[in-house]
């Protein structure tokens with residue numbers, strides 16, 4: 001069981017839906033931005049090496065933001081799948097209630113705080129632990 005009232009569950013699923021719509025809009029506009037061919041000109045520079053570095057940096061930042069947004073959309077989609085399966089609000093590791101306070105702060109949370117902290121302590125933040 002997830003320990004959530006119907007109203008709490010409705011509130012959280014609505015927030016997931018809105019957050020996902022916002023992220024998808026951000027991703028779309030981020031992709032549009034990334035396709036602007038001449039960042040350096042937009043920044044008012046004359047196209048020397050320094051301007052090119054700034055342009056490259058901006059492009060990198062935009063990509064990182066898009067990657068983060070896409071990751072969050074995937075988390076939200078997974079959370080929506082747990083709602084559909086009746087598993088939302090239960091920790092995917094131990095099955096205990098995640099709790100409304102934590103879900104309210106982080107609606108796509110899939111672990112209870114205890115399991116999340118355990119995971120962060122025991123797993124080094126490397127590219128091999130992201131999947």
Ligand SMILES: [Zn+2]
Nearest residue numbers: 091094112115
């Ligand atoms: Zn847990």
